[in-house]
Amino acid sequence: MARIGSVLPRCANLSRSIFSSSQLSVANEPRFLSIKPRFDLRCQIHSSTKSKITTELKEENNNSWKIKMLYDGDCPLCMREVNMLKERNKEYGAIKFVDISSKDYSPKENQDLDYETAMGRIHAIESDGIVVTDVEAFRRLYEEVGLGWIYAITKYEPVAKIANAVYGLWAKYRMQITGRPPLEVVLENRRKLEEGCRDDKACKM
Numbered sequence: 001m002a003r004i005g006s007v008l009p010r011c012a013n014l015s016r017s018i019f020s021s022s023q024l025s026v027a028n029e030p031r032f033l034s035i036k037p038r039f040d041l042r043c044q045i046h047s048s049t050k051s052k053i054t055t056e057l058k059e060e061n062n063n064s065w066k067i068k069m070l071y072d073g074d075c076p077l078c079m080r081e082v083n084m085l086k087e088r089n090k091e092y093g094a095i096k097f098v099d100i101s102s103k104d105y106s107p108k109e110n111q112d113l114d115y116e117t118a119m120g121r122i123h124a125i126e127s128d129g130i131v132v133t134d135v136e137a138f139r140r141l142y143e144e145v146g147l148g149w150i151y152a153i154t155k156y157e158p159v160a161k162i163a164n165a166v167y168g169l170w171a172k173y174r175m176q177i178t179g180r181p182p183l184e185v186v187l188e189n190r191r192k193l194e195e196g197c198r199d200d201k202a203c204k205m
Contacts, residue, residue, distance in 0.1 A: 065096035068125040069141055070110060070118050073099035077178055088145035095144055103193070116187055121171040134171075135163045 071082045082097065089095045098110060100118040107114045111131050113123055124137035132140055139151035154163045175183055 064093060066094040066127050066144055067140055068096045068098050068110065069137075070098050070100050070113065070123040070125070072119060073101040074180070075174065075178055077174070085141060085145060088147065092145050095141060115190060116183075119183060119186070121168075135160065135167050 069082070069085065072078050073082075085095060086097060089097075099105065100115055105115065110118075111125055111129060113125075113131070117123075121133055122137045124132050124140055126132065126140070135151065135154050139148065139154055142148055142151050154160050170177070175181065175186070180186070181189075
């Protein structure tokens with residue numbers, strides 16, 4: 001009994017020592033765990049940015065396109081559709097997207113369609129140089145990404161005529177509908193910007 005009594009205090013001390021070590025490791029653990037989420041977040045952001053840049057470079061260097069889509073990158077409603085088509089095009093690679101609002105837009109590379117003309121209505125350019133406009137342009141673009149059924153009915157009269165009339169109204173008033181200045185004001189601002197680029201050899205934004 002005396003031996004047992006002498007051993008018990010040692011066991012108690014050992015238990016306290018183990019318990020204290022366990023508390024210490026648990027107390028210190030969050031310090032290391034808190035680093036991991038920040039590290040993972042940085043990795044995710046880096047991966048996402050790298051993926052976006054890679055996709056954009058592929059689009060710019062895509063020489064196997066079947067049709068170009070000339071779009072107004074400053075039009076918020078238009079961009080919803082453009083982004084949807086871009087997402088679909090990742091699988092097909094058939095569309096080359098050209099932002100006419102970019103200062104780098106070149107009419108010479110797009111069948112001499114200047115900014116004002118391209119802003120008036122939707123234009124698409126097939127690989128053989130044929131320019132298509134209005135609802136036909138949408139139909140051709142959608143066909144190239146597996147969504148041709150959406151506009152298929154617009155091939156036939158009188159649906160084609162009605163669809164083009166409705167689109168014509170949208171094209172005429174889209175600046176006002178999207179809360180932007182009239183096209184005349186936009187054209188004047190762009191003209192001034194281009195003059196600033198020529199005079200100072202640098203664009204004044």
